[in-house]
Amino acid sequence: MALTEVSAELVAQLSQLAGITIAPEHAPGVIANLSVLLRQGELLMEQKIDPAIEPASVFRP
Amino acid sequence: MITGAGSGLNAFQEILADRALDEAQAVDRVVAAGQDPGPLAGVPYGVKDNYDVAGRVTTAGSIIYRDQAPAQADAVLVQRARRAGAVLVGVQTMDELAYGFTTENAHYGMAHNPLDPARSAGGSSGGSAAATAAGLCDFALGTDTNGSIRVPASFCGLFGLKPTFGRLPRTGTFPFVHDLDHLGPFARSAADLALIYDVLQGHDAGDFACADIPADPVSARLGEGFAGSVAVLDGWFDDLADAQGRHAVAAVAAALGATGRITLPGAARARAAAFILTCSSGANLHIEALRTRAADFDPATRDRLLAGALLPANLVLQAQRYRTLFHEAVMEAFRHHDVLLAPATPCAAPLLGQPTIRIAGEDLATRPNIGLLTQPLSFIGLPIVAVPVRNGPMPIGVQIIARPWREDVALAVAVQLERAGVVGCPETLPC
Numbered sequence: 020m021a022l023t024e025v026s027a028e029l030v031a032q033l034s035q036l037a038g039i040t041i042a043p044e045h046a047p048g049v050i051a052n053l054s055v056l057l058r059q060g061e062l063l064m065e066q067k068i069d070p071a072i073e074p075a076s077v078f079r080p
Numbered sequence: 081m082i083t084g085a086g087s088g089l090n091a092f093q094e095i096l097a098d099r100a101l102d103e104a105q106a107v108d109r110v111v112a113a114g115q116d117p118g119p120l121a122g123v124p125y126g127v128k129d130n131y132d133v134a135g136r137v138t139t140a141g142s143i144i145y146r147d148q149a150p151a152q153a154d155a156v157l158v159q160r161a162r163r164a165g166a167v168l169v170g171v172q173t174m175d176e177l178a179y180g181f182t183t184e185n186a187h188y189g190m191a192h193n194p195l196d197p198a199r200s201a202g203g204s205s206g207g208s209a210a211a212t213a214a215g216l217c218d219f220a221l222g223t224d225t226n227g228s229i230r231v232p233a234s235f236c237g238l239f240g241l242k243p244t245f246g247r248l249p250r251t252g253t254f255p256f257v258h259d260l261d262h263l264g265p266f267a268r269s270a271a272d273l274a275l276i277y278d279v280l281q282g283h284d285a286g287d288f289a290c291a292d293i294p295a296d297p298v299s300a301r302l303g304e305g306f307a308g309s310v311a312v313l314d315g316w317f318d319d320l321a322d323a324q325g326r327h328a329v330a331a332v333a334a335a336l337g338a339t340g341r342i343t344l345p346g347a348a349r350a351r352a353a354a355f356i357l358t359c360s361s362g363a364n365l366h367i368e369a370l371r372t373r374a375a376d377f378d379p380a381t382r383d384r385l386l387a388g389a390l391l392p393a394n395l396v397l398q399a400q401r402y403r404t405l406f407h408e409a410v411m412e413a414f415r416h417h418d419v420l421l422a423p424a425t426p427c428a429a430p431l432l433g434q435p436t437i438r439i440a441g442e443d444l445a446t447r448p449n450i451g452l453l454t455q456p457l458s459f460i461g462l463p464i465v466a467v468p469v470r471n472g473p474m475p476i477g478v479q480i481i482a483r484p485w486r487e488d489v490a491l492a493v494a495v496q497l498e499r500a501g502v503v504g505c506p507e508t509l510p511c
Contacts, residue, residue, distance in 0.1 A: 034386075034390060036390075037389045038371060039367075039370055039371050039386065039389055040371070041374075041386060045383060045386065048379070049383050049387050052359075052384045052387035052388075055387075056356060056359055056387055056391060056395075057391075059352035059355050060352070060356060060395040060398075063356065063398050063399060063402060064394075064395070064398060066346070066402060068398070068401050072404050072405050074397060074403075075259070075400050075401070075404045076259060076400060
């Protein structure tokens with residue numbers, strides 16, 4: 020099962036990767052929203068998608 | 081009226097009195113010269129604060145970008161409205177950066193519903209809807225990424241059009257989610273909506289996603305009526321509706337002779353995918369501001385965007401591939417039906433500041449969940465007209481959903497329903 024519970028420590032590490040410093044007063048909101056997003060992501064990842072299905076965006080050179 | 085009693089709605093962020101007078105006088109001169117002033121001659125309208133207006137900074141409901149240079153030109157759709165003789169009276173309030181469904185903006189205030197000012201006008205195009213419903217303008221231009229035209233139309237009792245993705249050029253508008261942003265009008269009648277849509281149509285190379293197809297004017301064909309096959313969307317779109325929404329859909333379905341009910345497989349995942357694309361795309365767009373001045377965002381926007389910046393790329397790509405998969409499933413439904421029906425919102429307009437709404441027996445946070453019934457459909461870019469049904473103290477919208485590029489069908493249905501008295505805008509409130 021994918022990670023959906025988010026800790027402050029995880030947010031700190033992820034934000035470091037993203038090059039963002041999250042102020043302590045903003046962290047609870049980010050944790051709550053990331054938890055929701057990851058639960059939505061888990062629902063999405065449950066769907067096996069045939070490799071032939073391409074991403075919707077098509078680049079036109 | 082806009083600056084008088086109507087100002088209490090907070091529908092306008094800025095009134096463009098000088099420009100409006102100039103444009104009105106220009107129309108007068110054309111008429112006096114015996115020339116054609118255009119199909120929207122003298123019609124007052126407003127635009128959401130994410131449309132470029134020449135000489136004005138496009139702030140998109142934010143304070144972060146207010147130091148940028150003023151727009152050098154009007155947005156393309158504003159240019160087209162002007163050429164048709166319409167008169168721009170002002171720029172309208174919105175949720176910050178278009179990321180919301182209630183137009184409760186920490187910087188610029190709340191847009192109030194003219195039908196009950198204690199209630200939300202919806203969002204993120206709430207000011208546009210409130211102004212049009214109150215008669216402060218005769219139409220307005222908004223944007224819809226996940227429901228931001230359809231939700232305010234539902235709450236304010238208006239007709240709203242979210243066209244096919246790529247139909248109307250977004251050139252000269254402040255983006256939110258490049259893969260999901262649509263532009264469209266609000267009006268108080270279906271015929272007006274169609275006329276405005278016709279004026280706005282046409283390719284523009286300034287929008288990479290704008291389809292290079294000829295304009296397809298629909299107004300002259302609306303009288304032909306609609307006799308196609310209609311189905312009500314079941315499953316997700318019924319489970320998450322309330323009794324008022326279900327009754328509204330039932331009334332529309334009965335008037336159209338709907339032949340059945342169908343379930344779109346994967347609507348919940350479609351919504352999840354749209355949710356993830358929105359958050360990650362918005363975060364990427366605003367990453368510099370998130371890094372340097374996060375405190376200047378509306379708190380309701382900030383924490384979602386910060387979270388979006390932390391999402392694994394795998395989820396974003398999965399969302400894009402699911403978009404293709406869901407599109408295929410929905411096109412299968414359109415092999416058997418010309419029009420699909422669903423409520424536009426899980427409930428009628430909630431109170432401003434209301435923390436939760438009741439959906440399927442659960443109390444869910446209001447702001448992120450108002451778009452549950454709109455998100456899966458805009459995710460795949462279908463053309464949709466939201467039509468107002470007056471079946472309660474507040475109206476509620478029904479989505480008339482057509483195949484891609486068949487705005488003519490959705491609009492013909494809307495006109496037919498309005499003529500039959502099944503749908504219609506509440507009386508304009510005196511201001």
